[in-house]
Amino acid sequence: MPGPRRTQQERSTETRARLLDAAFGCLLDAGYGATTVGAVQQRAGVARGTLLHHFPTRSALMAGVVEDVVERRLALVSPPGAATGEGAQRTWDEIVDLVWHELQGPAFAVALELWVAARTDEALREALLPLQEKIFRTVHRGVTSLVGEDHPRAPLLVQFTIDLLTGSHLAGILQPRAGTDAVVVAWKQALRTLAGR
Numbered sequence: 780m781p782g783p784r785r786t787q788q789e790r791s792t793e794t795r796a797r798l799l800d801a802a803f804g805c806l807l808d809a810g811y812g813a814t815t816v817g818a819v820q821q822r823a824g825v826a827r828g829t830l831l832h833h834f835p836t837r838s839a840l841m842a843g844v845v846e847d848v849v850e851r852r853l854a855l856v857s858p859p860g861a862a863t864g865e866g867a868q869r870t871w872d873e874i875v876d877l878v879w880h881e882l883q884g885p886a887f888a889v890a891l892e893l894w895v896a897a898r899t900d901e902a903l904r905e906a907l908l909p910l911q912e913k914i915f916r917t918v919h920r921g922v923t924s925l926v927g928e929d930h931p932r933a934p935l936l937v938q939f940t941i942d943l944l945t946g947s948h949l950a951g952i953l954q955p956r957a958g959t960d961a962v963v964v965a966w967k968q969a970l971r972t973l974a975g976r
Contacts, residue, residue: 795833797823799847802840806889811896816840842906845893849914851886856921869925871936871970878922878940879963882948890914891952926974936974940966 801823805814834840897904
């Protein structure tokens with residue numbers, strides 16, 4: 780027996796999510812240059828008119844992906860309860876591992892594709908700027924809450940951790956660099972000292 784019939788709103792939401800997943804996959808697999816409206820349409824298996832109904836331009840589609848990437852990245856660094864302070868407190872070693880793991884994930888790879896493209900794509904840059912601030916602010920707040928916001932140095936040490944690990948990851952983006960693991964281990968050791976009250 781068939782289930783309850785979906786509403787138009789539910790079908791529309793599902794189609795939009797399928798289009799965003801297709802665009803995310805295209806960006807991850809082929810990069811920004813190859814992520815055309817046609818490529819996303821084909822990957823999503825929808826008619827061109829359907830795609831254009833949800834995203835009239837490529838820039839609108841990429842802006843939608845940016846919002847999707849923000850949510851994916853925040854989900855990785857904001858475990859349940861973190862926003863309300865109910866999540867389990869983490870050690871600094873665990874924070875380093877959490878941030879380092881997130882940087883290796885597909886959401887960061889797609890965000891990187893979009894950031895680089897936004898340097899020369901004005902419409903994409905306009906869509907990305909407000910969301911970039913949202914992700915920086917929310918990731919920082921989420922990670923800080925995991926170590927305990929009452930720690931006097933937490934905001935600064937979280938910022939150091941995110942910036943240092945992002946730089947280390949980007950330095951080896953084309954080819955893994957020898958010594959990167961040692962940098963991560965050394966930062967954990969340094970954090971234990973810096974975080975000492």
